[in-house]
Amino acid sequence: MATKTSSEIIRDGLWDNNPALVQVLGLCPLLAVTSTVVNAIGLGLATLMVLMGSNLAVSLIRNFVGESVRLPAFVMIIASFVTCAELLMQAYTYELYQILGIFIPLIVTNCAILGRADAFASRNAPGPALLDGAMMGAGFLVVLIILGGMRELIGQGTLFVDMHLLLGPMASDWVIKPFANYPDMLFMVLPPGAFVGLGLLIAMKNGIDHHLKERQKTLQPAATPGSKRVRVTGNVS
Secondary structure, eight states, rough: OOOOOOOHHHIIIIITTTTTTTTTOHHHHHOOOOOTTTHHHHHHHHHHHHHHOOOOOOHHHTTOOOOGGGGHHHHHHHHHHHHHHHHHHHOHHHHHHHHHGGGGGGGGGGGHHHHHHHHHGGGGGGHHHHHHHHHHHHHHHHHHHHHHHHHHHHHHSSSTTTTHHHEEEEGGGGGBBSTTTTOOOOOHSSSHHHHHHHHHHHHHHHHHHHHHHHHHHHOOOOOOOOSSSOOOOOOOO
């Protein structure tokens, strides 16, 4: 397995192999809790912490775990970090923890986390494994925030509502209301709105990728007429 460079790992996590837009993993919490930005940030940070911690731990023990107990060991490591994230949220952001509810413990079943542990962390050194976890978690977090912002803005006509649940009293007046007397659009707050929003984000990413490929083709230098020489053999009459 060829070792990826740091730039390739960063690009993979944030764009080329984004867990939400390309791998399409972790959709259950992603679609369920992104009705507001603060919910998206809370879940995204918890997932980021678990990804980084589990990737690092799996990489450190990769040479000491047998093939027969490899996956159970990975699941135990992930569950341990999820428990740590859950306890931290209970201690410092209890109201947000109550809102996110069952979706924090369900991070254990997030296929993106187990997939990175098995496909990357178990085959690479701790440094690249930690960077991979950070970038995959950051990519997932960015998609959560964009989707949460889209749904909150279209559904309720606000942005950054209830940010004090995560950042304390200093964020209580961060609410942005771009539209006066905005009629709430319940569709975007409910699960169907989450599917539509995610579909739009995936379509936008695919469109950007297609545009970049077409642009790269047009920028490739065209062959000049004299760049190739044709050798003619035989008699010339």
